[in-house]
Amino acid sequence: MGDESRKPGMDRARKRQARVYQAKHGCSYTEALRMVTPRRGRIRRHSRLIEYFSRAAQCANPHCMSPLHVVCDGHPRFLGEVAHIQSLSPFGPRFGPVGGRDVVENLIVLCPSCHRLIDSDVASYSVERLVPWQRVQSAALVGGGHE
Numbered sequence: 001m002g003d004e005s006r007k008p009g010m011d012r013a014r015k016r017q018a019r020v021y022q023a024k025h026g027c028s029y030t031e032a033l034r035m036v037t038p039r040r041g042r043i044r045r046h047s048r049l050i051e052y053f054s055r056a057a058q059c060a061n062p063h064c065m066s067p068l069h070v071v072c073d074g075h076p077r078f079l080g081e082v083a084h085i086q087s088l089s090p091f092g093p094r095f096g097p098v099g100g101r102d103v104v105e106n107l108i109v110l111c112p113s114c115h116r117l118i119d120s121d122v123a124s125y126s127v128e129r130l131v132p133w134q135r136v137q138s139a140a141l142v143g144g145g146h147e
């Protein structure tokens with residue numbers, strides 16, 4: 001199946017991005033290429049990070065704490081969404097002078113509602129407010145987390 005939106009220069013640009021990503025994160029070229037290849041607007045994330053965050057039992061918002069592992073029609077589902085404390089994009093929420101990075105310290109797992117909430121009300125959900133949420137959640141994950 002041909003992708004008509006793909007331009008000739010795109011692959012070269014992507015390979016260059018992949019090499020930069022690889023140098024920065026020290027992962028394999030294949031992983032880097034996967035990370036820089038966009039797919040339906042979803043952010044690509046390192047598989048180690050995904051494995052780590054999928055252990056989160058509940059939403060990091062202390063006023064919510066919704067369970068993230070649910071069983072729906074007999075099938076286990078993970079509802080957690082990984083949110084950036086400081087946005088990756090200069091145009092995104094809470095973008096700071098150092099910029100957001102895809103590292104554990106800059107990421108929290110929220111339920112879909114809280115993810116939307118914190119990204120739509122940046123004045124209330126500042127970096128200073130979210131960092132303690134991250135610390136508590138990260139301590140639980142390191143200590144065993146879910147199960």
Ligand SMILES: [Zn+2]
Nearest residue numbers: 059064111114
């Ligand atoms: Zn929540």
